[in-house]
Amino acid sequence: MTISRPKNTYGLEGRNFPIYEDFSDMQRIIVGAHKGESKQKTKPTKILVPVENFKKFNENKQIFEEFFEWLTDRQIQFEFSEISKHKRPMIFGDFNFDFVSLFSGGLDSGSLPLIDEFRNSRGLLHHTHTSHRMYHVAREVYQKCIPKNHKISFSNLDLESTADIPLLHIRGVTFLTNLLCIAAEHGITKVIIPENGPLMINYPVASTVSPTRTANPDMIQKWTEIFKKITNAKIKVQTPFINKTKSEVILMSKTKTLIEHTWSCSTSQGISKMCGICMACFVRILSLYAIDLDENINSRYLYNPFKISSSTLKESRMTTFRILINCLEFWKNIIQHDEIKNNIEKERFENLAKKYPILEKFSLDMYVGIQNYLKNNNDSEILGKTSMEYLNIIDNKILEMRQKALQRLRKKYGWIT
Numbered sequence: 001m002t003i004s005r006p007k008n009t010y011g012l013e014g015r016n017f018p019i020y021e022d023f024s025d026m027q028r029i030i031v032g033a034h035k036g037e038s039k040q041k042t043k044p045t046k047i048l049v050p051v052e053n054f055k056k057f058n059e060n061k062q063i064f065e066e067f068f069e070w071l072t073d074r075q076i077q078f079e080f081s082e083i084s085k086h087k088r089p090m091i092f093g094d095f096n097f098d099f100v101s102l103f104s105g106g107l108d109s110g111s112l113p114l115i116d117e118f119r120n121s122r123g124l125l126h127h128t129h130t131s132h133r134m135y136h137v138a139r140e141v142y143q144k145c146i147p148k149n150h151k152i153s154f155s156n157l158d159l160e161s162t163a164d165i166p167l168l169h170i171r172g173v174t175f176l177t178n179l180l181c182i183a184a185e186h187g188i189t190k191v192i193i194p195e196n197g198p199l200m201i202n203y204p205v206a207s208t209v210s211p212t213r214t215a216n217p218d219m220i221q222k223w224t225e226i227f228k229k230i231t232n233a234k235i236k237v238q239t240p241f242i243n244k245t246k247s248e249v250i251l252m253s254k255t256k257t258l259i260e261h262t263w264s265c266s267t268s269q270g271i272s273k274m275c276g277i278c279m280a281c282f283v284r285i286l287s288l289y290a291i292d293l294d295e296n297i298n299s300r301y302l303y304n305p306f307k308i309s310s311s312t313l314k315e316s317r318m319t320t321f322r323i324l325i326n327c328l329e330f331w332k333n334i335i336q337h338d339e340i341k342n343n344i345e346k347e348r349f350e351n352l353a354k355k356y357p358i359l360e361k362f363s364l365d366m367y368v369g370i371q372n373y374l375k376n377n378n379d380s381e382i383l384g385k386t387s388m389e390y391l392n393i394i395d396n397k398i399l400e401m402r403q404k405a406l407q408r409l410r411k412k413y414g415w416i417t
């Protein structure tokens with residue numbers, strides 16, 4: 001299979017430094033190869049990649065093959081061919097920013113502490129493209145949350161669509177590559193990824209769902225090392241919230257009330273309201289309740305996840321919602337047994353749990369969130385079970401359990417919570 005050089009990831013005219021464009025193409029090819037390979041799992045494929053820095057890539061082809069195998073559990077053989085060098089304009093022109101960061105279009109929780117930092121420094125933000133359905137929501141969110149007198153590059157990146165949403169499994173590689181290329185090209189050494197811990201780990205939530213590695217710390221480390229080796233760029237990637245849950249990230253922000261303007265929903269059902277029943281909405285609602293930041297569910301969400309009966313949703317939505325509700329069992333298992341049963345590959349989870357015990361903290365947040373919701377709303381029902389029935393699978397000492405867990409984790413890992 002031969003792939004010619006496409007328009008670059010930004011949909012704009014090339015770069016001044018071909019090495020970054022080569023790297024960006026390599027990322028696209030890895031993503032594309034994974035997509036193609038999913039359909040034919042049996043035999044390894046050979047892919048020819050045209051690059052301008054042939055020698056550099058050819059010398060290091062093994063590390064790309066190893067990375068691909070690590071990422072996708074599949075093997076592929078990369079061959080490189082040389083294409084002629086030509087000079088292109090810089091994507092963003094000249095700017096002098098202190099760091100590069102990447103937020104979702106909805107400026108979710110991780111952006112809030114960084115907004116505090118924007119007041120003293122300048123960062124490049126991600127924004128959805130004008131043609132994207134989230135654009136208007138995102139623009140409104142940005143206008144409300146970013147200080148008016150502060151200069152922020154409002155670029156026309158369309159990373160959400162270039163990341164190919166249905167291919168969630170490895171979209172993080174696309175996001176990271178863009179961050180690294182933009183930073184390196186402009187001599188910015190600091191790259192900040194403001195995802196919180198559970199999101200970064202991307203633990204498996206059901207038997208059919210693998211960790212997406214969207215911002216998985218192992219992926220970030222491996223891919224950044226490869227990038228630095230190939231390009232000689234001096235870059236440091238920071239993940240300041242990796243040991244924090246969403247609740248904690250919101251709590252630590254001086255601007256936490258801005259959360260009411262932000263947007264977490266991943267389905268964008270109804271531009272004026274979040275859906276309330278996707279994973280992003282559900283985790284957002286529980287995380288806010290866990291720290292007594294109460295959002296008005298009726299006015300902000302299309303559905304209240306605590307009031308879903310079997311006839312409320314279409315079958316396709318219902319299937320997704322059931323998977324979501326299964327997470328309550330998953331979180332319960334983490335809290336009660338410190339292990340996961342049946343629906344998760346045991347070994348994989350245990351490795352995650354050992355490495356990232358933040359899952360326990362997160363699971364406790366979720367149950368404290370349910371409990372706090374029920375303080376004022378005891379008529380709720382999820383798929384025929386009262387929320388109390390879900391909660392009763394954990395005993396009523398949940399707050400005490402959470403406190404103990406935090407103390408233990410703080411002692412062991414020195415986390416500031």
Ligand SMILES: [Zn+2]
Nearest residue numbers: 265275278281
């Ligand atoms: Zn949603």
